Each structure stands twice: as structure tokens, then as C-alpha cells.
Amino acid sequence: MFRLALKMSLARKSRLALTSLAIILGTSFLSGTTIFTDTINSTFERLFTDVFRGVDAYVRSSSSIETNFGESRRGPTPISALETVLNVPGVSAAVGDMQGFARVIGKDGEPLGKEMGPPTFGGIASASVAGLWRVESGRLPVGATEMMLDRSTAKAGKFVVGDTVRVNAFSGTREFTLVGVANYGDISSPGGATFALFDQPTASEFLLKPGFVDAILVQGDGSVSDEELASAITAALPSEAKLETLTGAQITQETTSQIKTALGFFTTFLKAFSYIALGVGCFVIYNVFSITAAQRQRESALLRAIGASRRQVTTSMMVEALIVGVLGSLLGFVSGIGLSRALSALLNALGLEIPTSGLTIRSNAVIATVVVGTLITVLSAVLPALRAGRVSPLAAIRDSALDTVGNFRHRVILGLVLGALGALGLVSAVNGASTTVLGLGVLGVFSGFLVLGPVFSRPMAMLLGAPITKMRGITGAMARQNAARNPKRTSRTAAPVLIGVALVTSFTALASSLKSEIRDTIGSAFRGDYALSVDSHGFGGIPTSITDQINELPMVEQATGVGLLPAKIGEESRFILIFNPKTAEGLYNIPMVEGQQSALTTDGILVENNKAIEKGLSIGSKIDVTLIDGRTVLLTVRGTFKSAFANYAVSRELFEGSTTPLFDNSVYITIAKGVPDTDARNAIAAVSSDLGIGKLQSRNQFIDSQAGQVNQILALIYGLLFLSLIIAIVGIIITLLLSVFERKREIGLLRAVGMTRSQVRTMVRWESVITSLFGAVTGVLLGIVMGVVIVVSLVDKGFSAFTLPITGTIFILIGAFIIGVLAAVFPARRATRNDIISAIAST
């Protein structure tokens, strides 16, 4: 039987090819993202092992605060510790290290590095063997006027040794002479970040505070092990300095895992989409098996007639599924390699340079892809194979398969139950349940819709096809009938479109709501004329000294800055809002629920209303807040406010005298009465944006650009969903080809009685368009349902409105139309190539 099944599956090459294609599509995303993730991880492992090869021990502050993306902010290390470390027996060299905020300003006056891109660093270049940088050309910087650049930044800015380079950092904007170019380990720059390098005293003073660095890199003389060296150093350091010592291996491992966590957001995202692709691929695979099983009914009946048992017929189909499953998954894996390369290329184009030296292909990736691919193929084939086995040996040979929906009532009940459970999952996920619940919720809602699909695919196809019948007469009428004739097939074919469109719609709805929320929040808080801002993800920004400078300009009435820093409140790490209550009054208004924002003092804190209720805080309550530099302060709640974006707010004065460099993310400005706009603008720009510090925008421009940041995230989501639409297109192509093949005689008859080739093409094309539109329309409906559920349950988190993305929806429908037309091209051409005689020849 196995040999027979093998023979039969090989005999039907086109069926085999189409089934394989579906599997390849489903699995290539899985293997592509796996290979890509493996490659990134192993590249960074190699990179940091190389960079830290001279480092045997690493001394740093023991106080730190973890932030959202696996990164942690740490207090500074006094350079005075360097003396102590150098005197520890077994230490041969030690040097300060730094990763502070510094922006290199290009020759065109614009800061280098992409907005929302990788961070911009300032660091220490040293001759020590323990240093991380290796001079590539020129020499190391010495003194307050010299600097080095990493090689890729020098290249990007077209800087050569001898040029004057402007850099802005915590202490303002300065000019330096470029004396050298360096490599990080053996690569030009890690992950597209920019590096401005100075000698230690200059770096400390310019980036942080004189006398402080971020860490001390130590090289041993080899007389003791790294562990012994680390404990010897720890023992030598005074305990009140709050310093800790790691071995070289530990810091390498920690840095690598930090990068992994930082990229984790991205890789999780990729994984989610590869699962979507896999799920969508499942539909295509299941559809192909269902259709081909119906088409080979006669073959199965013949096998039964000549003595094959039900089980043998079923087994032969399962064997075929196994064969194509393995074959398709292997090919899927291979195309995944290409896909991972495409992903790297895409990221490089976006400025997130991943230093890949060849691909990392783990055997696990191959095994996982083949196992998953084969498994879903075999599972997809189970039902059709059982159905094939059940065929009667005397099965009447039907001219054209017309499937029935089966029990409508069962379907409706099951669909509604699944949908309701899914919606429940969504609501509870939004209200804080785990991501698994969210996933299950999405799955439930989708399953509900897909179970209901065949129930409404016929009436919907008839409805959507009605105008086409008007436009195209009998050809349109037949297209409409063809789209409606197999409700299950139509709904399965449309499923990939439905899934993609539903996700796009709900994300777009969510994004529109988020945008309007951002607009409302900023609009009501910000009362000034201008805003100076940076997109710095809470790393670096506008030095507070610049904010003060602007405030003192005669042409400026008032200027106040707002920044963010991580802090530990009780046990949780949060970014807290930092503002200046003295200058904020009337210019930056926090929407207070209780208390006054002006009542905020150095020892006070404002708490978001829901957070306050959750933690049982009210005016007068006291909470412990630990800052980056390790200080723990007891703050008194002075008021509560409403916000979807911040939980806590403190006064800038809290950080006076702290070693933590304080930056503002945005500075809000009101110009003095009677001063012409342009004059004020020029005066502000002269001390800020002209020096590469921040972007100066009018109130409206600022609100637009803040809301617009959501679009960047949305664009990424769209891009990846676009890939799932490609699968949808291929799914439609495969189904249409199979349908055209199945209706060979029908098309032959139509041609015989006078249907022209172009009419045949029109008929296939409109069937495709109706199917695709069916997917899009139901997808939009589902997307709106999910969007409403999510937004409504976010209302008490501050989200105010559900915004229906009308333009987006129109684009989606136009897109679905185009998808339908494109998907039909090849099958329509196949349909017209049918030879009339063989199509109508009596059987």
C-alpha cells in the first residue's frame, strides 16, 4: 500500500506541487525567523566574547534599576577606585569604561543616527589592553579637544582624521578634533550604534560628572584565576563605595543576554508572525487536501471496488500527506534561509545593522521546521482522508463536486461559543491576564469566525457578487455562482485574507485610538507655543542646562522640561515622569484628579489615579523610591492624576546633586508677549536645535509628530502582515487552479457554446475578487469587533474613544480587490488553455 500511495502521489505532479507550495509557504516563515534569531544571537555571542577578550574582571556600581527591555540603568563608579584596583595583586592593567549619551552632529548640521534607531553613545578610548576599542587609523585622543569615532560612524558622517566634529552630550555641545578611528572588537560598530570616544577625564566631565565612569575594566597578569582576581578586587574595595566585581566571563555572558532580551521584543514579534503565517498556511494545506480528496473520489471508489479496505484508502492518503509534508517542509526550510537573509537586509536598510558573519543554522531549526511542517500537513489531511475512505465503491461519479455545509445549527452554536470565549479571553487579557490568555482569546475569536464562515460565505458571496452580475451579465452571474457554490471552500480560501485583514484592522483601530489619546493628552497638558524634543527612548535627550538656558532667554516667557528615568517604587521598576513644578505652571499641566501639581515639592510624588487606587495611596501617603544612583528616598504623595502613559511624576529637584545625568525629553516653551515668532524661534534654535540638540517644532507640529510615532510601529506591523497576505494570494491561486481543473468540463462546455477566452478569464477573475472581498469584509468586521473589545476594556486606563479607521478600511477593500485580480491571473490563463474537445469528451 505504501508503494502504491507513493506511486499515486508522484503520478499527480501538479497536485503534489500545489500541496507542497502551501506547506513551503507555511514553514518558510517559521524556519526563516528561527534562523534569523539564531544568527543574531550567535553573532552577538561571538562579538562580545571577542570584545571582552582582554577583560578578566569588571568593576561597577552595585545599584541598578531594570527597565522594560532587559536593559538596566546603573549608578556611576568613582574613578578613584581605579587606584585601588591597580594595587590589587594580580592586576596588570585597568581602565575606566563609559557608555553615556552623546550625539555626533553631521557635516550637514543634523545629528547622525536614525530617529528611533539604535542608541548614540559616548565612551572612553584607551591604550590599555583592557580597553574595548582597537585603533584602526590615527591615534588615541588626549585632552579636552580630541576625540575618536567608531569606523562606521566616521564613514556615515564622511569624517576623516583631522576634521572638526561637533558632539552634544550632558554638558552641552562642543567641538573636537578627530584624531583617530576605532573598531569595536573586530567590527566597525555594534548594531548600528554611534560612538564618540574621548580620554577618560574628558569623557567623565563631558558625558557624566568629573571623577566618575560607568565601570572599570581590569586585566589580570595571569597569576590567579579570574574568579580569584574578582574576589580579591571586591575585598580591596571599600564596602561603602557600593561596588561589585564580575569576572570577564560573567560580564560577557550578561551583556550577551541583555542584547538578547533587548532583541527579544523584536524576535517575539517575528515569532508571532511566523505562527500567523503557519496558521494561515494550515488553511491553505487543509483546503488543498479537501479539494483534491473530493476530486479523486473516483480513484478512491475504484480502489474500494477492486478490494481496498477503507483503512487502506485512508492510509494511502495519509502516506501521501506524509510524503508531501516532509518534502514541503524541507523546501520550506531552504526558502526560510533566503527569507532570513531578506530580513537581515531589511533591518540593515532600516539602520539596525546586524553584524552577521554568515548564517547560523542549528540542527534544531531544521528538525523543528520539518517536524512542525509534517505534523500540520498530516493533521490537515486526517479529515479529508477519512472522508475519502468512506466513499462507496459504487459512488456515483459526480460531474462536479458541490459540497454541503452540513449541520448549520451545530456550526452556528459552536462558532458563537468559540467567539464568545475568545472575546472573554481578549477582555481579560487587556485587563492584565497573561499573553497566553491573549493568544487564546485571539485564537478563540478567529476560530469562532472561521467555524461560522461557511454559514455566511454563500449569502455574502451572493451579496458581494450582485453588482458584478449587473456589470458583467451572465459571465458575472456565473462568477458569483462559482464563488457561492462551495461555501466551505470559499470560506477556507478566504480565511487567510480574513486573518490578515482582521489583524490589520484591529491594529489600525488600536493605533488610531492611541493616536487620538496622545493628541488629547499632549493637547490638554501642553499650553505653550513651541516644543523642543528628542526621540531618545529615555536614554539621553536635552540636557537640563539647555532647558534652563532657554527659560532665561529674554524672548521666552516661560520654558519647562519633562524627562523620564527609571526608578524603583516599592518592588516595581517604572519609568517616572520628571518635571520642574516651578516652571511648569500654566505651560505643562498634568491632569490632576486630586491635589495641585504646583504643590509638588522635592520630597513629594504624584501618582496616577488607578495606580493610587491599586496601591491604596492617597494624598499624604508615604512611599519609598529608589533612584538609579542607589539613593532611597521617602516621598509623600501630593496628588493624583489621570494618564494612559505615566504612573508617577516627581520634581526635578529630587535629582539635584545626584550623579545621574538628567535630561529632558521635551521642553515646552511660551514666547514673550510682543516678540515676533521668527525672532523667538531663532533665539531658541541658536542654543538648541542649531547645535544638534532636539527638534524645535510649533505646538501643532509637535502634537502631530508625537502622534505620528505610532505610525512607525504600525508600519512594521503592516510590513509583516503584508507577508501573510502573500500567503493569502498564493492560497487563492491554488484553490482557483484546483477549481478550474475540477470544472474542466464545465469550462469546455461554456467554450463550446460560445464563451470567449476573455469571458472565461473574466469569470475566473471575478470569482477570485468575490472570494477575496469576502475575506476582507469579514476580516474588517472581525477586526472592528476585536478593536472595540480591546479599546472599550482600556477605557478606564485612559483610552477615550474607539476610532473607526475609515480610510484604512477603504484601502483594505481596494487592496483585497487587487489581491483578487492578481491571484486570478494565472488560474484564468490556465482555464482558457483547456482543450475543448478533451474537456467535453464523453466519459
Added chain:
Amino acid sequence: MSSTVANAMITSVAARAESASKIYGSGDNEVRALDDVSVTFERGKYSAIMGPSGSGKSTLMHCIAGLDSLTSGQVFIGDTDLSSLNDKALTKLRREQVGFIFQSFNLIPTLNAYENIVLPLSLGGKPGDEAWIKQVIDTISLHDRLDHRPSELSGGQQQRVAVARALASQPEIIFADEPTGNLDSKSGTEILKFLRRAVTNLGQTIVMVTHDPVSASYADRIVFLADGRIAGEMTQPTPEKVLDYLKHLGE
């Protein structure tokens, strides 16, 4: 042979073939399905093509009807030389000047009986002659089944719809390929009577391919084919005469 050609010039001709040859394959595998066949079908007459399996009768019909092309020779529908037409013109010709009735699978499953009947007209975007269509539907007496899908009709009813479709556009000529092959004898007789009536009462031209002497006896004239050549013909046939002739042909 020459008399056939001469007749064509005098009487009104619906379709004809001149030195029609159709060869499949080449070299040792060469099969001559049609070998220098010349034949004429008169307007307003009911003709039958008979012959044993593989005699080329279906190929002849397909070529004259514009469904297949000849290797050499010419076929005409009315005065139109089919070899001069491209696919589009040929399709238009089939739609407007030719009617078809096949042995089985005659109807589009997604269209109801009426839509199937007017399908060639609809494809051409024409309303057709309403009075004529009504008359045709009267003839096949299927008034109460017009809004039924083919799957809801019996085999005989389906074939009646096919006959009506072939007649609906008042074509130059109707080709019927074993139209009763899949029917029980009662339904078959019914269909043959309809065809006869279409010629006698409605003035249509029909060419029917069959291997059944009884069916063939409904025709005005029978053309016999054997091994891709014309083997003879008979007018005013009866089942007995045909059977007798076929026996003779087999020797």
C-alpha cells in the same frame, strides 16, 4: 462524390467539408481520423452520421462545428470558411450559428434551466427572439421546471433543456453527439421526436452522430463513415435498412 459537391452548389447548404483530413501523431504512430472527407449538409434537413467506433464520426462533427481544426482541407458553416477564423471569431460563430447537444454534461450546474437555455445568447449579450424562445420552451414542455437547477432535473429533462438551448439562438446548424446515449429508451425517444419536430415544424438543420440504427432512422439522410472515409449514404432510412447496411459495411 462529385454529385455531392454539385448538389451543394444548387441547394442551400448549412455546412460542408471539402477534402477534410485530420491526422493525429506522426510516423509509425500516425492515425488518420479523417481521410479526405467531403460531405455536405443541407439546410432544413435532419442528417445522421453513423459508423463503428473509431470511424471518425465524432472527429468529423467536431471539425465541422469549429471545436477542432483540420490537418488539411476546408470546412464551411454557411459560406464561412472556418480555417479563416481566429479563436474569437470561431467562438462567436459557435455562439451564433451553431447549436450543440452532447451525450452528457450538457448544462452548467450553477445556472437554472432557463439560464442554461439562453446561455449562448447571454454570452453574446443579446436578448434573443422572445417569441421564438417561448415557442422552443413550449416544444420541450418544461415550463414548470425553468427555475430548477440541472441537479434537480431528470436525465431526460436535462437533455430537453440542452435541446432548447441548441435551438434558442436559431442557429444555422445544430450538432447532436449521441444525444440519447445516456437516456432510457422512453426519454430517448422523446428527445428524438423533439429533434424531428425541430426540423419538420421549426425548419432547423440538425446533424446527429449516433451508432444506434433506431435513432438514425429519425433522420432524413444518413452518412456512413468507416476508417475516416465516407463509406456511403442512405436516404429515407428505417431501422431495418440501417441494420442491414451496417452488416454489409462490416464485411
